[in-house]
Amino acid sequence: MATQVQSLPFDTEELVHFSEKRNEPEWFTDMRLKALGLAEELPLPKPEKTRIDDWNFTDFNYDTTGEPVTDPAKFPEAIGKLVGEKAENVLIHHNSDRIYRNLSPDLSRKGVIFTDLATALRENGELVKKYYFKTASLDKHKLSALHAALINGGSFLYVPKNVVIDTPIQAIYFQDAPSSGLVAHTIIAAEPNSSVTYVESYLSGDSVGDGAANLISEVTVGENASVKYGAVDNFTDGIVTYVNRQGNVDRDGSLQWALGQMNDGNTLSENATNLEGDGSSADTKAVSVGSGSQKQNFDNYIRHVGKASVSRLLVRGAQKDASNSIFNARTKIEHGASGADGEQAQRVLMLSDDARGDANPILLIDEYDVIAGHAASVGRVDPDQLYYLMSRGIKKETAEKLIVEGFLEPVVDLLPIEGVRKQLAELIERKVG
Amino acid sequence: MTVPELKIQDLHVSVEGKSIVKGFDLDIKGGEIHALMGPNGTGKSTVASAIMGHPKYEVTAGSVSLDGENLLDMAVDERARAGMFLAMQYPSEVSGVTNADFLRTAINGRRGEGNEIPLMKFIKTLDKKMDLLEMDQAFAERYVNEGFSGGEKKRNEILQLMMLEPKFAILDEIDSGLDIDALKWVAKGVNSMRSENFGCLIITHYQRLLNYIKPDKVHVMMNGHIVKTGGPELALRLEEEGYDGMKAELGIKDDEPVEA
Numbered sequence: 161m162a163t164q165v166q167s168l169p170f171d172t173e174e175l176v177h178f179s180e181k182r183n184e185p186e187w188f189t190d191m192r193l194k195a196l197g198l199a200e201e202l203p204l205p206k207p208e209k210t211r212i213d214d215w216n217f218t219d220f221n222y223d224t225t226g227e228p229v230t231d232p233a234k235f236p237e238a239i240g241k242l243v244g245e246k247a248e249n250v251l252i253h254h255n256s257d258r259i260y261r262n263l264s265p266d267l268s269r270k271g272v273i274f275t276d277l278a279t280a281l282r283e284n285g286e287l288v289k290k291y292y293f294k295t296a297s298l299d300k301h302k303l304s305a306l307h308a309a310l311i312n313g314g315s316f317l318y319v320p321k322n323v324v325i326d327t328p329i330q331a332i333y334f335q336d337a338p339s340s341g342l343v344a345h346t347i348i349a350a351e352p353n354s355s356v357t358y359v360e361s362y363l364s365g366d367s368v369g370d371g372a373a374n375l376i377s378e379v380t381v382g383e384n385a386s387v388k389y390g391a392v393d394n395f396t397d398g399i400v401t402y403v404n405r406q407g408n409v410d411r412d413g414s415l416q417w418a419l420g421q422m423n424d425g426n427t428l429s430e431n432a433t434n435l436e437g438d439g440s441s442a443d444t445k446a447v448s449v450g451s452g453s454q455k456q457n458f459d460n461y462i463r464h465v466g467k468a469s470v471s472r473l474l475v476r477g478a479q480k481d482a483s484n485s486i487f488n489a490r491t492k493i494e495h496g497a498s499g500a501d502g503e504q505a506q507r508v509l510m511l512s513d514d515a516r517g518d519a520n521p522i523l524l525i526d527e528y529d530v531i532a533g534h535a536a537s538v539g540r541v542d543p544d545q546l547y548y549l550m551s552r553g554i555k556k557e558t559a560e561k562l563i564v565e566g567f568l569e570p571v572v573d574l575l576p577i578e579g580v581r582k583q584l585a586e587l588i589e590r591k592v593g
Numbered sequence: 594m595t596v597p598e599l600k601i602q603d604l605h606v607s608v609e610g611k612s613i614v615k616g617f618d619l620d621i622k623g624g625e626i627h628a629l630m631g632p633n634g635t636g637k638s639t640v641a642s643a644i645m646g647h648p649k650y651e652v653t654a655g656s657v658s659l660d661g662e663n664l665l666d667m668a669v670d671e672r673a674r675a676g677m678f679l680a681m682q683y684p685s686e687v688s689g690v691t692n693a694d695f696l697r698t699a700i701n702g703r704r705g706e707g708n709e710i711p712l713m714k715f716i717k718t719l720d721k722k723m724d725l726l727e728m729d730q731a732f733a734e735r736y737v738n739e740g741f742s743g744g745e746k747k748r749n750e751i752l753q754l755m756m757l758e759p760k761f762a763i764l765d766e767i768d769s770g771l772d773i774d775a776l777k778w779v780a781k782g783v784n785s786m787r788s789e790n791f792g793c794l795i796i797t798h799y800q801r802l803l804n805y806i807k808p809d810k811v812h813v814m815m816n817g818h819i820v821k822t823g824g825p826e827l828a829l830r831l832e833e834e835g836y837d838g839m840k841a842e843l844g845i846k847d848d849e850p851v852e853a
Binding site: 542543544545547548549550551552553554555556558559562563565566567568569570 | 645646647648668669670672673674678679681684685686687688689690694695698699702703736753757
């Protein structure tokens with residue numbers, strides 16, 4: 161295979177200027193520049209069974225602007241629908257600007273920090289530094305390095321020790337600048353004995369045309385802390401997405417992922433949880449719908465290091481039209497993780513003869529005293545279920561829709577914000593329908 | 594309104610190339626309850642599945658009509674909308690779809706677009722029927738049959754029957770695996786449906802259920818067709834003498850039993 165020599169279309173001087181405009185600390189600017197150099201050298205990731213070398217990950221405009229909104233009543237409709245009535249504890253991004261932020265005085269008083277990454281860098285630089293690219297690695301491949309170079313958005317959520325937050329914290333990203341790219345970096349740090357639920361929604365307008373999204377989330381779950389992370393991805397079909405959500409869980413901590421992956425464009429998704437501490441646990445649920453001619457690759461990875469760590473991984477995908485998706489589920493139990501218990505289940509529902517779907521279950525076990533299991537299936541709608549629903553007078557197409565929507569329901573159920581739950585349910589309905 | 598009529602004539606059904614039902618005739622009118630009894634593997638459930646239109650069951654001869662319309666020409670959902678209902682022996686589980694959503698979709702499917710049932714009316718009706726069956730209200734929001742016990746699944750079938758109000762229902766071994774309390778609830782549900790506009794065929798092995806739902810006619814099926822018809826006393830006789838006595842009386846030799 162010929163080595164591809166490709167110079168990225170990004171200029172160092174412009175990048176420095178962009179960083180200056182945002183008043184970023186020097187260390188951050190330095191990291192950008194170093195990362196840009198790495199991005200030139202490093203190869204693209206090599207996802208199993210999906211060819212991505214002709215996907216446009218790198219040609220986009222990262223310096224864009226948004227319109228600040230002070231009155232929640234004046235949110236654009238797409239955003240307003242997602243936000244709760246009080247617009248509380250919410251952060252809204254439009255293109256590469258934060259346009260709205262609310263954190264309840266009560267949470268502020270308790271030391272909770274929730275703001276966009278640019279502000280966090282200015283106001284809590286040292287804290288950001290402590291978590292930035294500590295769970296994810298910058299030099300993993302071209303896309304992670306490119307991300308570090310071109311970050312133009314992101315959210316920072318810090319929950320101090322012993323602080324339990326009952327209401328969900330919400331972030332919304334709305335992209336509509338032509339040919340733009342969203343490069344958002346999310347950091348969630350939950351200190352020992354804390355608890356938080358975070359829900360993010362990504363959406364874009366048709367005005368973007370061809371663009372890109374490069375998203376990395378790092379979640380740190382401290383000792384005996386609990387983080388629930390919900391997400392609904394919904395980028396339009398011209399947007400190529402690389403999304404990487406990673407978490408590290410300390411002793412007795414727990415991390416729950418509820419991911420609704422509803423992009424219309426090509427998507428490369430990595431989700432990884434490192435169960436570092438003894439007694440730590442992870443529950444990952446991810447659903448997706450492939451439609452049109454989109455290609456997607458989902459890699460879900462759980463690594464057990466701590467003793468008696470527990471993981472559950474449920475991945476479901478429905479494949480329509482001429483879509484093509486590859487699902488990898490990997491559970492790795494390291495030597496020393498005795499008493500670990502890891503279960504994974506992947507199901508792919510094929511809804512069209514032209515669609516392709518592939519589920520690859522992988523268990524890697526280096527310890528004796530463990531429980532591990534996997535199940536993977538690729539199939540069509542169960543004819544007995546279909547018969548049952550039809551025997552009650554439900555038309556075939558409606559019955560099929562009900563079954564597929566039910567199949568994708570597990571993530572909808574977990575989202576704690578009504579508007580986002582509705583959004584995902586509607587997206588599923590639209591994509592499946 | 595004329596009294597509905599279900600007419601089955603000379604029905605022959607095969608499953609995977611094997612002939613199971615061989616010349617089955619039955620006529621049920623609104624207001625009537627018939628029981629179909631017989632030993633295992635004799636084709637009772639096959640009749641039920643064939644009438645509803647399960648894709649695995651191939652009708653090779655004969656006819657089934659509802660109010661003069663040929664059911665066999667219709668798709669499964671059309672048969673249901675024409676007024677057929679089958680309470681299944683092994684109802685499917687449908688994960689992620691709540692009982693309430695399922696029922697509302699089914700009811701609206703019958704009523705047609707623009708004539709959907711108002712939500713409040715639906716909820717009220719559902720509450721009432723669930724009360725009658727002594728079902729916990731939580732069942733409305735549970736996923737269809739998922740994690741239900743055998744008895745709960747059967748009660749859920751009866752709930753659907755009561756909500757959908759078909760012209761004809763076939764209850765396929767609704768009593769199997771039910772304890773006496775559950776049996777009473779099922780009977781209560783079916784008896785509440787009794788009217789000129791509703792006919793019912795109860796498929797069962799046991800006479801027990803018929804103590805609670807009094808049939809007008811009892812049919813005994815062997816070797817793929819009805820061999821004897823009588824009143825409720827026939828069921829009692831079977832209970833006492835078993836099927837072997839009747840076989841001897843009628844001079845019937847066993848077919849090879851089939852699983853269906």
